[in-house]
Amino acid sequence: xxxxxxxxxxxxxxxxxxxxxxxxxxxxxxxxxxxxxxxxxxxxxxxxxxxxxxxxxxxxxxxxxxxxxxxxxxxxxxxxxxxxxxxxxxxxxxxxxxxxxxxxxxxxxxxxxxxxxxxxxxxxxxxxxxxxxxxxxxxxxxxxxxxxxxxx
Ligand code: FES
Numbered sequence: 001x002x003x004x005x006x007x008x009x010x011x012x013x014x015x016x017x018x019x020x021x022x023x024x025x026x027x028x029x030x031x032x033x034x035x036x037x038x039x040x041x042x043x044x045x046x047x048x049x050x051x052x053x054x055x056x057x058x059x060x061x062x063x064x065x066x067x068x069x070x071x072x073x074x075x076x077x078x079x080x081x082x083x084x085x086x087x088x089x090x091x092x093x094x095x096x097x098x099x100x101x102x103x104x105x106x107x108x109x110x111x112x113x114x115x116x117x118x119x120x121x122x123x124x125x126x127x128x129x130x131x132x133x134x135x136x137x138x139x140x141x142x143x144x145x146x147x148x149x150x151x152x
Pocket of ligand 1: 079080081082083084086103104105106107108120121122
């Protein structure tokens, strides 16, 4: 990206100004360091989630990470139907068939790998995704501008 800026002669010696191209370099966003959540072994396939506290737009909230089809996925624990926590018991988010994340309040179901609403009163929305990954036996999440750790 660049912007063309014209120099202005103020002395009369230079005639018309030459165009001067001033490059505007994109500023790479500074990505925060990933934060550790739990050991990989704590997340059983389609088992209970690891629940953690965050600040979502500076408001205290809960989030969770679980393992589904071998992947770790993390979301804000907030239903799209009514902004409330969804777990049946603490850390228990999946339906009885272990196919969907199911809200315990009115039964909205979400696709575990994407967070997309798959049925019920959640409409066409998607759960708020939190970027999570695992490396060398440890699960991590990336804070963002909107989602920060509750305890820094
Ligand atoms: S609050 Fe989740 S389905 Fe109604």
